Amino acid sequence: xxxxTQSPATLxxxxxxxxxxxxxxxxxxxxxxxxxxQKPGQAPRLLIYAASSRATGIPARFSGSGSGTEFTLTIxxxxxxxFAVYYCQQYSNWPPYTFGQGTKLEIK
Amino acid sequence: xxxxxxxxxxxxxxGGSLRLSCAASGFTFSSYAVSWVRQAPxxxxxxxxxxxxxxxxxxxxxxxxGRFTISxxxxxNTLYLLMNSLRGEDTAVYYCAKLYGSLxxxxxxxxxxxxxxxxS
Numbered sequence: 001x002x003x004x005t006q007s008p009a010t011l012x013x014x015x016x017x018x019x020x021x022x023x024x025x026x027x028x029x030x031x032x033x034x035x036x037x038q039k040p041g042q043a044p045r046l047l048i049y050a051a052s053s054r055a056t057g058i059p060a061r062f063s064g065s066g067s068g069t070e071f072t073l074t075i076x077x078x079x080x081x082x083f084a085v086y087y088c089q090q091y092s093n094w095p096p097y098t099f100g101q102g103t104k105l106e107i108k
Numbered sequence: 109x110x111x112x113x114x115x116x117x118x119x120x121x122x123g124g125s126l127r128l129s130c131a132a133s134g135f136t137f138s139s140y141a142v143s144w145v146r147q148a149p150x151x152x153x154x155x156x157x158x159x160x161x162x163x164x165x166x167x168x169x170x171x172x173x174g175r176f177t178i179s180x181x182x183x184x185n186t187l188y189l190l191m192n193s194l195r196g197e198d199t200a201v202y203y204c205a206k207l208y209g210s211l212x213x214x215x216x217x218x219x220x221x222x223x224x225x226x227x228s
Contacts, residue, residue, distance in 0.1 A: 034214035036153075043203055043218040044145075044153065055216060087153055091214055095167040097143070097155040 002026050002093050006086075006100035012108040015078050021103045023071040023088035032092035035064055035073045038102075039084045047086075048073065075105075083107050110134035110217050112204050117222030124194050124226070130187040130204030130219055138162070138182040141207040143215060144189050146200035146224075156202070157189065158211060165211070172198075194226045 003026040013019045023033070031051040036044040046055040048064035051071060061076040075082055088100040116128040130142070143158040157178040158167045166178050177190040187204050201223050205215035 032212070036215075038153075043220055044215075045218070046214055046216045049208060049214040049216070089153070089214065091212060094211070095155075095158070096169050097158070099153040099155070102152045 001096060002029060002090050002098050004088055004090055004098050004100035006088055006103045008103060009101070010104045010106060012106050013078055014108045015080060017078055017108075019075040019078055019082075019105055021073040021075075021086055021105070023066075023073070023100050025069045025071075025090055027093070028068045029090040029092035031067050032090055033064075033066070033071050034089045034091065035062075036087045036089065037082075037084050038087065044087065078105075080107075110206070112206060112217055112219035114202065114204050114219045114222035117202065117224045119225045119227065120194055121228050122195060122226055125190070125192045126194065126224060128189040128191070128202055128204075128222055128224070130189075132185045132187065132206070135206070137180075137185040140209065141211045141213070142180065142187045143205050143207060144178065144187075145203045145205050145215065145218075146198075147203070147221075148197070148200045151200075154200075158207070159187070160211060167211075191224070194224075196226050198224060199226045200224060 005024045007022045033051045035048040038044040052064045085102045113131045144156040175193045201221040203221045204219045206217040207213045208216045
C-alpha cells in the first residue's frame with residue numbers, strides 16, 4: 001500500500017499571500033496524483049488531477065507540480081474562500097486508493 | 109448538471125446491516141467507474157470500494173473486505189453499497205464519487221454524503 005504523507009498538518013497564511021502545501025508518496029506514483037479541497041460540512045472537491053492539470057472551473061491561482069514521490073499544491077494569492085482542508089490522493093497503484101492525512105489551511 | 113445523491117444512512121446496531129444508494133444524473137452512468145469513500149468524524153478520507161462502469165470488476169479496502177458489497181444498476185443510474193456485520197469503526201459519512209473515466213483516474217464528482225452511525 002502506498003502511504004501518502006502531507007506537510008505541514010496546519011498552515012497559517014494571510015489573505016493575499018502564497019500558500020505551498022506538500023505531499024510525499026512512499027513510492028513512485030508517476031503523475032497519478034490528485035488534490036482535493038474540503039470545507040467544513042461539505043464534500044471534497046477535485047482541484048488538480050494528473051499532478052498538474054486543473055479540474056473544470058478551478059481558478060488559475062491553484063497550481064500543482066511534481067512527479068514520482070514529491071508533489072506540491074500552490075495557491076498563488078489566497079482568497080477568503082480558500083481556507084479549508086486539502087488532501088492529496090494517489091491513483092497509480094490500487095487498490096487501495098490512498099489519501100494523505102490532510103493539511104488545514106487557516107487564516108493567519 | 110452532473111450530480112450524485114446518496115441515501116440510506118442512519119443509526120444501526122453493531123453487527124447490523126445497511127444498504128446505501130447513490131443516484132447519478134447528468135452523465136452516462138454506465139461509462140464511468142464509481143466508488144465509495146468514507147470519512148469518520150473529525151478524520152481524513154478513506155477509500156472503501158470501487159466498481160467499473162460495467163460492474164464486472166469490484167475492489168475493496170481490506171478494512172471492509174468480506175463485509176461490504178458494492179454493486180450498480182446501470183438501467184437505474186444507481187450505485188449501491190451493502191454493509192453487513194457493521195462495527196463502531198464503520199461510523200462515518202459515506203460519499204459516492206465518480207471517477208474521471210476509468211478506474212485509473214481521480215474522483216472528479218462527489219455526492220453530498222450520507223451519515224452512518226454504528227452504535228448500541
